[in-house]
Structure formats: structure tokens, C-alpha cells
Amino acid sequence: MARRRTIVVWVVVAMVVLAGSAIAAYVYGRYASYESALDTTREWAQLDDFPASATDIRVEAKGSMFTREFVVTFTAPLDDINAWLDSSPGTAGVTPAADGAIRKYDIQPGGGAAHAELEVDDAQETVRIRTYWS
Known part of the structure; x- marks a missing residue:
């Protein structure tokens, strides 16, 4: 009976360790993907690191094995x-097109990207960058 209890305890411990490892790998993978997307966006749009004061940074990745946006x-x-x-x-050196409070920059893409654009909403103090490779 004691031997069976020991085996059950070890199985439970192993399951907890495996579950914890899987969760840690998932969290690290999401963070690494987030950082990779930011780095790629900056490279493709030829942008410096975002301002230190930047908040609410959001990344949306789209595409398939043949495209990435x-x-x-x-x-x-501001x-x-x-x-x-x-x-x-x-x-x-790029003169943006203005539409009310929104300035749009058509950027010469870098790093093999097909397209890069950036919009600044002066009223909301927000930046939106869109870039893709195909």
C-alpha cells in the first residue's frame, strides 16, 4: 500500500512539473513572438525603437505561410x-499626407517587406504601423 502511494505521489509530481513547464514554455513563446513582431515591424518600416514614453503597445499578426502582416x-x-x-x-524627410488630425506616411519598406505605412492621429496621440511581406 505504501509503495502504491509513493508511485501515485511521484506521478502527481511529474504531472505538475510537466504542466508547469508547458505553461512556462507557452508564456515565453508568446513573449518571444511579441518581441519578434515588434523587431520585424521596426525593420520593415525602417523605424527606430519606439519612444520610451510609448504605452498601450499592441501587436496584431496576420498571414499564412506565404504572407506575413x-x-x-x-x-x-505628440x-x-x-x-x-x-x-x-x-x-x-518624408512629407506625410494629412487628412484632418491624421498624418499618413508611406514608407519605403526595408528588410524584404513589400509595404510599410504609418499613421499618426494627432488628436489621440496614437501611432498605427502596418507592414507586410508577401
């Missing part, structure tokens, strides 16, 4: 956004 949004003070745009190779 990233849409990244964030909020930051002065920080403008300084970041001036220092980023993809937007420096």
Missing part, C-alpha cells in the same frame, strides 16, 4: 512621437 499601435505624447519620426530612417 503586422499592425502595431501605441500611444505617446512631441515624443514627432522626435521619433524625425530620427527614424523610414519617416525622416
Whole structure:
């Protein structure tokens, strides 16, 4: 009876360790994918690191094995956004198209991307970056 109890305890411990490892791998994988998507977006749109004041950073990844698209949004003070745009190779020297409070930058894509664009909503102090490879 004691031997059976010991085996059951070891099986339960093994299951807990495996479940914990699976959860940790999932969390790490999601974080690594998030960071990879941000890095790829910056490379494809030829952008510097986002302003230190950026908040509410969101990443949306779309596509299949033949295409990949990233849409990244964030909020930051307008002065920080403008300084970041001036220092980023993809937007420096580009005159944006204006539509009310929204400025749209058509960016020469880098890193093998097919398209890159960036919109700034001056009223909301938000940035939306869309880039894709196909």
C-alpha cells in the first residue's frame, strides 16, 4: 500500500512539473513572438525603437505561410512621437499626407517587406504601423 502511494505521489509530481513547464514554455513563446513582431515591424518600416514614453503597445499578426502582416499601435505624447519620426530612417524627410488630425506616411519598406505605412492621429496621440511581406 505504501509503495502504491509513493508511485501515485511521484506521478502527481511529474504531472505538475510537466504542466508547469508547458505553461512556462507557452508564456515565453508568446513573449518571444511579441518581441519578434515588434523587431520585424521596426525593420520593415525602417523605424527606430519606439519612444520610451510609448504605452498601450499592441501587436496584431496576420498571414499564412506565404504572407506575413503586422499592425502595431501605441500611444505617446505628440512631441515624443514627432522626435521619433524625425530620427527614424523610414519617416525622416518624408512629407506625410494629412487628412484632418491624421498624418499618413508611406514608407519605403526595408528588410524584404513589400509595404510599410504609418499613421499618426494627432488628436489621440496614437501611432498605427502596418507592414507586410508577401
